Amino acid sequence: MSRMLKMPVGVLAMLILATGFSFPVMAREQEQYQSPLYILQLQSFAERTGPKKIDLLSYTVQSGDSLSAIARRFGTGVETLARLNNIVNPHLIYTGQTIQVLTFPGAVHRVESGETMDSIARLYGVDPGSIITVNRESTGSLLQRGERVIIPGASNIPETVRLEWPVTGGRISSRFGWRDGKFHHGIDLAVPLGHPVYAAAGGVVASSGYQGSYGLMVELDHGSGWQTRYAHAGKICVSAGQQVAGGQLLGEVGLTGNTTGAHLHFEVVHLGSRIDPLQVLP
Numbered sequence: 281m282s283r284m285l286k287m288p289v290g291v292l293a294m295l296i297l298a299t300g301f302s303f304p305v306m307a308r309e310q311e312q313y314q315s316p317l318y319i320l321q322l323q324s325f326a327e328r329t330g331p332k333k334i335d336l337l338s339y340t341v342q343s344g345d346s347l348s349a350i351a352r353r354f355g356t357g358v359e360t361l362a363r364l365n366n367i368v369n370p371h372l373i374y375t376g377q378t379i380q381v382l383t384f385p386g387a388v389h390r391v392e393s394g395e396t397m398d399s400i401a402r403l404y405g406v407d408p409g410s411i412i413t414v415n416r417e418s419t420g421s422l423l424q425r426g427e428r429v430i431i432p433g434a435s436n437i438p439e440t441v442r443l444e445w446p447v448t449g450g451r452i453s454s455r456f457g458w459r460d461g462k463f464h465h466g467i468d469l470a471v472p473l474g475h476p477v478y479a480a481a482g483g484v485v486a487s488s489g490y491q492g493s494y495g496l497m498v499e500l501d502h503g504s505g506w507q508t509r510y511a512h513a514g515k516i517c518v519s520a521g522q523q524v525a526g527g528q529l530l531g532e533v534g535l536t537g538n539t540t541g542a543h544l545h546f547e548v549v550h551l552g553s554r555i556d557p558l559q560v561l562p
């Protein structure tokens with residue numbers, strides 16, 4: 281590995297000398313390519329010029345801060361911060377807000393059971409070597425479920441969002457599709473009144489409250505064009521704008537809206553269309 285690194289760093293250094301570019305200019309230009317090899321080159325270069333620790337920090341937004349200013353201060357990218365914190369509009373951050381900062385352009389992945397460095401690397405389309413390089417201090421060869429792994433250079437979160445069942449137990453009392461001459465845009469999960477409802481994946485609460493025939497409903501936005509909806513709730517314990525983790529309690533099953541018996545009406549929206557949740561549930 282180290283032999284492989286020496287050549288590109290040499291080339292990079294020669295390029296800097298030849299063109300007269302200063303280091304920050306190089307960093308900014310190359311950032312756009314998001315190449316894992318570049319990350320390795322840059323890391324090796326940074327180690328020679330003064331080590332830069334790759335870290336995941338909590339930061340409280342100060343008065344006058346902008347996301348781009350924070351990104352510049354920590355040597356990371358606006359895209360990295362926006363995706364890490366599920367910030368849809370980078371102009372909308374407020375003083376006192378706590379955000380997570382990855383001090384390097386990349387992504388942070390929460391490990392699911394059965395995942396390996398290789399499978400995560402494939403998911404993000406990066407070189408597994410680059411993931412191992414930056415996580416070597418915190419991560420052994422064995423990955424724990426729920427552990428966070430830094431993916432250097434990855435700007436895109438995976439296109440597919442992995443969903444978990446929003447309720448435990450119960451049975452599917454109505455499937456997605458035509459039903460009595462009407463199209464049923466979700467699945468009904470028959471569970472007792474007051475049964476807890478959980479977030480099928482991490483995301484941001486897009487809306488929370490009464491919505492016509494849906495009754496009391498929570499809508500979550502998971503990014504990458506994925507949303508989930510939880511209808512006919514009796515109680516809701518999250519509010520719009522709140523960030524939730526996968527498996528977090530959203531509320532409980534009720535009888536609100538157009539419903540004849542206690543059940544959760546669960547919808548999955550992908551790129552604006554409601555799809556069969558059974559296609560994406562495990």
Ligand SMILES: [Zn+2]
Binds near residue numbers: 454546
């Ligand atoms: Zn339904």
